[in-house]
Amino acid sequence: MTPLPDRISAPEQAATADMAHLAKSVFSPAAGRKLRRHVLAAGRHVLLIGVAMAFMLPFVWMVISALKSNDMVFSQPIQWWPNPPRWSNFLEAFNYPRFPFLRLLWNSVFYSGAVTIATVVSCAAVAYGFARLRFPGRDLLFMVTIATLMIPGIVTFIPTFILFKALGQLGSYVPLIVPKFFGDAFFIFMMRQFYLTLPGELADAARVDGANEFRIFWQIMLPLVRPALLVMAVFMFLWTWHDFFGPLVYLSDTSQFPLSLGLFAFRAQRDTYWGLLMAAATLTTLPLVIIFFIGQRYFVEGVKLTGIKG
């Protein structure tokens, strides 16, 4: 190191001491590693933030556009923040007679809620049978169940539609909800994987004590699989909220529509009122975003569960 000049003032001395300290800490091997780590960490965050912003952009753009007047949505140059923000879009979308938001919201809550309950109840029981009880033909039946996952939905949809039409159930939620009370191949598969991870001793002990299979299921197994039941509930709710094809085919009256279908109908009628349409899209998405942030643990964990573990 170059020798320091003789006469320096106290603050300068402190400063040079600091610099020397800094230099030492930067150039020592241990500190070098530390610095390298910091640079790497910063680089990672720049990468993560960059990609995250690209992913968030359409989302952000939806909310921004929902606060714009019709000319502002496509104004040049880009308006990143609407000035002034048109909060009235939400009020207008809310009160637009062909998009009765509260009614649509209730329909979505009802539809998603009913399908969720039906799926959770039926799949919890059916998967238990597949995972924990032995009966002739079980494994073949399970193979068939997995195979049905590959059948495109439309193949079963058309005859099922004809069936429900013959039963006079068009224009009702019956065809959309009732079949779910009999199970769902995907969630039976997922729940079975989860039951298989549980130790068998508890059930065996209960069996020796004379408990029947239904008590074992209800009092011992169900409490143990609660996290998986929540995962199933969260995903089924989300997917049913997204569902569009079923309601599109079965429902015909706006007052029955769930939000997705209501939004589709809204766009078909007023496809030039972009600000309003964006407000309606935001309103359709908002409940899910709230649920997502409350249940995010279950979403992230759930995708791992629903993967191919086990």
Place this chain on the structure above:
Amino acid sequence: MSGFRSPWAHLSLMQRREARAGMLFVLPWVLSLLVFTAYPVLASVILSFTDYSIVQTPHWVGLQNYQTMFTGDPSFWPAVRNSIYYALISVPLGLVASLALALVLNMRAAGISIYRTLFYLPSVVPPIASTIVFIVMFEPQSGLVNTLIRLTGLPAPAWFSDPTWSKPGLVIMSLWGIGATTLIFLAGLQDIPRSLLEAAAIDGAGPWQKLRNVILPLLSPVILFNLVMNVIYSFQVFSQPLVIGGTTGAPFESMLMYMVHIYRNAFRYFKMGYASALSVVLFAAVMLITLVIFRSARLWVFHEESGPVA
């Protein structure tokens, strides 16, 4: 019962009791398989040989629907081409993008769980809402995307107004929803033992070699799973192209995906027989493709016990 050995014969009393309980647990699902899967699949095949307008009883027409499909329906081949184009581009691109994203999200960085949450957020947005947002963003004259493209001086395509650019637009949109695939990859990555990667590093493997020789082989079963699922889903894409192009697949049938074509025939024209024939062909195609993928998997999917089978 002479000559027929019941599978029950060799079971003990306890085992019989368990088997009875097991069958009771899976009973709802067996009913569902019969009523909502087996019967409709069979009915679809039978209906595909009939002319059925839903108001009149179906009458047998033999192979006429299939003949019409291949030689008489001017929209059939465009729909097939559109769907193959979409699957062929969106699936590989989606897999590469979601794997890359999973690798990024698998890094050790402060607050990584926040990033993981953000990447799943787009998958929470209902498809109808996200499609409307993308229509606004891809507006040719003054939408956000083209305004940004023009800033760089590049020519801006007309996206959903141009038959050559509408499908690339749809593919870009699909990339926004890779959250679920990414999280399944991420779960797979987290199952790779750290010790293996450290051993590779000690042997002097760089990041690329680690990816090529350790991560990809161990992840190959997950890649297979995601590939099969995404291929099956991509052939059934419906909501997005319907919102963009309506039932005619505008512009110029470029958005006429196979599912939109089935929907139009079944629920607009009420040609149930013809629509069933279309869905049987989709079923056969999906089965064939899945089979080919599983066959090819022998060459590239790594099994931990034995290494690649080939």
